[in-house]
Amino acid sequence: MQPRTQYAKSGDVHIAYQVFGEGAVDLVFVPGFVSHIENYWDEPNFARWLRRLGNFSRVIMFDKRGTGLSDQVSELPGMDQRMDDVRAVMDAVGIERAAIFGISEGGSLATLFAASHPERSQALIIYGGFAQFSDWMTQEALESLFQYIDKSWGSGEGWLKFAPTKEGDLAFQQWWGKFERLGASPGAVTTLMRMNSQIDITEILPSVNVPTLVIHRKDDLLVRVEAGRLLAERIPGAKYVELSGADHLPFVGENSDRILDEMEHFLTGETSTPSVERVLATVVFTDIVGSTARAEALGDQAWGDLLDLHDKAVRKELERFRGNEVKWTGDGFLAAFDGPARAIQCALAIVSTVRALGIEVRAGIHTGEVDFVKNDIRGIAVHIASRVADLANAGDVVVSRTVKDLVAGSGIAFQDYGTHELKGVPDRWMLFRASG
Numbered sequence: 001m002q003p004r005t006q007y008a009k010s011g012d013v014h015i016a017y018q019v020f021g022e023g024a025v026d027l028v029f030v031p032g033f034v035s036h037i038e039n040y041w042d043e044p045n046f047a048r049w050l051r052r053l054g055n056f057s058r059v060i061m062f063d064k065r066g067t068g069l070s071d072q073v074s075e076l077p078g079m080d081q082r083m084d085d086v087r088a089v090m091d092a093v094g095i096e097r098a099a100i101f102g103i104s105e106g107g108s109l110a111t112l113f114a115a116s117h118p119e120r121s122q123a124l125i126i127y128g129g130f131a132q133f134s135d136w137m138t139q140e141a142l143e144s145l146f147q148y149i150d151k152s153w154g155s156g157e158g159w160l161k162f163a164p165t166k167e168g169d170l171a172f173q174q175w176w177g178k179f180e181r182l183g184a185s186p187g188a189v190t191t192l193m194r195m196n197s198q199i200d201i202t203e204i205l206p207s208v209n210v211p212t213l214v215i216h217r218k219d220d221l222l223v224r225v226e227a228g229r230l231l232a233e234r235i236p237g238a239k240y241v242e243l244s245g246a247d248h249l250p251f252v253g254e255n256s257d258r259i260l261d262e263m264e265h266f267l268t269g270e271t272s273t274p275s276v277e278r279v280l281a282t283v284v285f286t287d288i289v290g291s292t293a294r295a296e297a298l299g300d301q302a303w304g305d306l307l308d309l310h311d312k313a314v315r316k317e318l319e320r321f322r323g324n325e326v327k328w329t330g331d332g333f334l335a336a337f338d339g340p341a342r343a344i345q346c347a348l349a350i351v352s353t354v355r356a357l358g359i360e361v362r363a364g365i366h367t368g369e370v371d372f373v374k375n376d377i378r379g380i381a382v383h384i385a386s387r388v389a390d391l392a393n394a395g396d397v398v399v400s401r402t403v404k405d406l407v408a409g410s411g412i413a414f415q416d417y418g419t420h421e422l423k424g425v426p427d428r429w430m431l432f433r434a435s436g
Contacts, residue, residue: 002041008092016069017062021054026098029061030106034183036068044328049251056264099123124212131202135227154181171330205234212238213266222248282343282367285389287332321346341410347397364389365399387422401430
């Protein structure tokens with residue numbers, strides 16, 4: 001579940017923020033050019049990345065004025081005002097000093113804050129950042145962006161510049177389009193980018209007097225790697241980590257966990273090893289039947305809106321039946337339960353609830369040992385549940401023989417679904433269709 005959104009007062013402007021995590025180090029997360037702190041949690045990779053960040057720090061995350069859930073503003077917000085917003089959020093949470101973590105354009109603000117307020121800055125971490133706006137975007141690229149904002153903002157069509165490894169991922173593109181729409185209106189984005197085009201903090205870099213970590217991907221498509229190298233060269237004593245990859249977003253790409261490893265080691269002096277907990281659990285996979293064809297028929301925006309209603313409905317049922325959402329798959333969910341009867345009842349409720357939205361889903365369920373690793377689950381039971389779901393038809397909740405045997409006397413009815421081979425799983429498996 002995502003953390004509660006609260007508001008801090010910065011002058012006459014309300015700044016939306018969230019606090020999450022149980023780590024010993026307070027960390028203020030300064031976002032890029034637009035943000036929406038609630039929408040972050042709807043993207044499964046981002047949500048997992050944030051939860052891992054919260055394992056070793058207490059994170060204070062906010063939307064800058066004029067973006068996301070914070071107040072919209074009629075005038076260009078200068079860097080001084082934006083630093084006031086950082087202070088206002090820290091004051092609202094009751095934090096005197098914190099590590100300041102800035103991503104992309106947020107790295108420039110984080111750097112200026114750390115240089116101006118070392119008494120409130122325990123450390124500085126910059127990912128994908130720059131000192132001069134031209135290191136992010138040439139004038140030609142800026143004009144191209146303005147055209148995109150004017151004609152296509154909210155479509156998500158620009159996502160490949162931020163996350164090229166997500167090419168072909170329709171669900172991610174839909175999320176990115178929603179992120180654009182929620183992050184700021186076209187007019188607000190244009191105004192913000194005109195302000196951002198004036199950024200040049202090169203001269204203040206030698207004045208940063210707090211421990212600093214700079215992380216940059218070598219082939220970043222949006223901010224060239226030389227920008228990260230310059231930051232590290234000019235900031236006294238800065239540690240520089242250059243990673244492979246072209247993604248600008250830190251939560252995607254093969255080394256997204258490595259970014260967190262570097263941050264954790266820098267802040268705490270150690271890197272945690274994944275804690276593995278092996279338990280018996282009932283694993284449930286759900287997915288929308290015919291989602292690709294439905295998306296093509298409806299169009300991106302209408303499908304995205306319908307998918308949002310589906311996701312909210314599923315999460316409501318998971319909460320009602322005490323299910324643990326493990327992963328959002330774009331058109332379905334992976335969840336774990338500590339009781340097989342509740343897992344079946346939840347799946348049946350999901351099928352019924354989303355059918356009222358005009359959506360047909362199917363579900364597969366199996367009970368077995370799983371390894372809980374951080375915010376994921378692993379093990380053969382997960383694979384079995386996935387394969388069972390693949391065999392289900394629209395509206396079906398199909399379970400393994402193991403599950404059926406465990407809920408004897410629960411009042412749940414079953415019909416024989418045949419004996420099947422499950423791809424990649426030994427033996428043949430007796431399956432059953434559950435009904436209320």
